[in-house]
Amino acid sequence: MAMAATVSAVDLKCTSCGLALSARGATHFQCPDCGEATLGRCPRCRDQSVTFRCPNCGFEGP
Ligand SMILES: [Zn+2]
């Protein structure tokens, strides 16, 4: 059990800055374009309307 080699699919990080989404106010959602990738936003990037980019399809948006 200690040898978890694969990271869970729900290992969420901010798509823009890479911050782990454990902070309060962080949010995540499915990509509005491909609907497959989960995009994350930390409170700071959300507050500053930082652009995110889908790693799956390359969709960019606020
Ligand atoms: Zn961020």
Ligand SMILES: [Zn+2]
């Ligand atoms: Zn996408």
